[in-house]
Amino acid sequence: MQQLLEEVDVVIVGSGAAGSLMAARLAEAGQAVVILEAGKQRRSSDLVSSQIWARKLKWDGEPVVDEGQHPIGYHFNTGRGTGGSATHHYAVWPRMHPEDFSVASDHGKGLDWPIRYRDLRKHYDLVQKEVGVSGDAETEHWRPEGAAYPLPPVPTFAQGRIIARGFHKLGLRTSPVPLGITSQPYRGRGGCLWDGWCDAGCPIGALANPLAVYLPRALKAGAELRHESCVTRILTDTSGQRATGVDYVTADGKTRTLIAENVILAANPVQNPRLLLASATKHHPQGLANSSGRVGDYLMSHPSVSIYGLFEEQTENFLGATGGQLLCQDGYEKNRHGQQAFGSFQWLIAQAQKPNDLLGYANCRPGLFGSELTAFMQQASSHLATMTSVCEGLPLASNKVRLSTQRFDSNGVPLAQVSHRFADESLALAEKSRQQGERIFEAAGAQEVWSSRVNSMHIMGGTIMGNDSGSSVTNSYGQTHDLPNLFIAGAGLFPTSGGVNPTFTLHALADRAADRIANA
């Protein structure tokens, strides 16, 4: 007997930041939406306060071959299961700046976006009201135009005050960092307790992860979320002109098919291109939506340096949110950093600290062992302060996601093979930030100052948007140039990275795209 195929209006691949917003919008617009999530179900009650348990939220799917001179740190920088990486993200939510959208036109570097800040502004405003962003628009001197924050800013604790001293001595400005965290109760969600457990996931719903805001809305409006449903292939019709749905594999190992009017890929900037490339057909021999040959190209990350200092005073570094207390974007002007460096950078200042894990303070001094390590831990728990630069990583066509020719997952899909290096100008920018950061800590009175190597923070690009179908994968709505009912959502669309964290912007983009799909 022939199996009846299930049909919906929209299938969304991935329940993370982009997928859950899309699902909420489209379900609320009356569409039949199914979200397919590869990972396991996570409820708020699973978000146990432990940096060891927190690792359950990290990527636990098929490995990614993470190569190149500066690997993107895929297995740290992603998550899997309900809410994706966003379930344990730190909710630092600054807006991109108008100049981020036109770097190629203005400076001959990187790529222009097909839209400008003014196209996103109302979407930033709407999203910030829905999720409850906390901040202080007045002291955030660099902030692009937009509605004032709906919630008052994060408080500044001792660590923030101590570091701010150094900024102010050098004539640099600070403001409260904008956070997608409720500084007081908001729309039925509790206010933040400033206990620094964001990396383990915020079980009280203060942090705007998908579990707290958009997934409940999506489910209430009738969307269905299926866990342990790993999409393995995007299907197309016989003419190769339209996507018809997806194949996905469930926990019992069975392959199922879901037919949909619209297919939205919101997996992540590595898994989206992997799926497109792995769905090649005779009409699309290079992979779906890849007539430009650009699927997988321009993968980006933010080069980032952490500054550490030991102070005489008690820094109370256990207080606050993991994302930090203060912000400085005085380094945002792109061509102010000398001949070698290019781009914008910002400081995220005074992150709440935990002793263990990759970002814990045990790891900030990797050369100490034995009794020296023990002594350092005692000192650091009371006297350590830290801040982190987020620097623009210019897009390079040579930074790619490709399919491995040698290795396959248990469903027979080739593994993603990623190659990434930072552009020389981006690395030079990170070094500039290091020099400035160390000077700031010295000016703040640190007894000892040191810094990390350059790390990769956030993953962007890989399915970039653009006006030209010959050099980009989608238009400004994430609609693929080749298949009009196949959309991509998430930071994979960014043609350049700017010097700010990406998640607020990818929400704004998804909101804009959802409007378009709902009203088509």
Added chain:
Amino acid sequence: MGSLAFVVGNKTLMLTPAQARAQNIPFQVLSDKHALTLHHVAELTLPGSTEAGVVHFIDQQLSRPADECLLMIRYLGIEAPYREFYLNALVGFEVSAQQMFGANFHALERTQAQELFNQATRGDPSGWQGPPAPFFLFVLRADASDVLYGTQAGSEALSIPYMAHIEPSTNW
């Protein structure tokens, strides 16, 4: 010190690491020799981490399916299964101990063990086999920090409040 869950046969016992040692609770992945070497290397890495249970922690985590393993190595770009990584490094310490001092690592004089260990923090000691020794120690140092500082007891030892939203039912 918090209790840990040990699976013996079809029973789960809640024991402290010290009780587990006293009761000779068998390791699931490590041989007794590997466990002894790991014990000595971990104690040089972070004193107190063996009493806090780092050897059993690693053994337990390595015995789980890779997607349930909570060791930090899972996001350091090393592919599962991780047991080879640990076992090969422990063999490395054994081979280097034999080559440098003609004895098993656990039987070395304290100064000898420290000398080999110090070399391993900087590069591969002579005769070393296995993953790069400094990288192994970076990983082991993270595991040792997990068990010593990443728990409620660890917070108390550092005089910082733990402030759990949801307390972990076991340390790991």
